[in-house]
Amino acid sequence: MPTKHPRLCVVLDQELYERIKLLAKLKNTSMSSMVCKLIKEALETEEDLLLAKHLKNVEEGQEGGTKTKITWEKKRNSV
Numbered sequence: 001m002p003t004k005h006p007r008l009c010v011v012l013d014q015e016l017y018e019r020i021k022l023l024a025k026l027k028n029t030s031m032s033s034m035v036c037k038l039i040k041e042a043l044e045t046e047e048d049l050l051l052a053k054h055l056k057n058v059e060e061g062q063e064g065g066t067k068t069k070i071t072w073e074k075k076r077n078s079v
Contacts, residue, residue, distance in 0.1 A: 010035075020034055020035060020038075
């Protein structure tokens with residue numbers, strides 16, 4: 001059955017695979033759903049860190065805020 005969701009093939013080491021498998025089992029969900037959730041959480045964290053760094057640079061006058069802010073908002077809204 002075709003799906004509208006994009007696919008991604010990822011190669012994991014055995015330990016990471018087993019950890020995800022166990023976590024999915026404990027949460028009573030599929031490994032695919034668990035990996036998707038973990039990726040979303042990691043992306044949120046990375047985006048927060050990038051935004052904090054950007055804001056610090058703007059406050060210190062090291063970066064022009066307007067163009068970067070517009071770019072950031074476009075990227076954030078497209079997710």
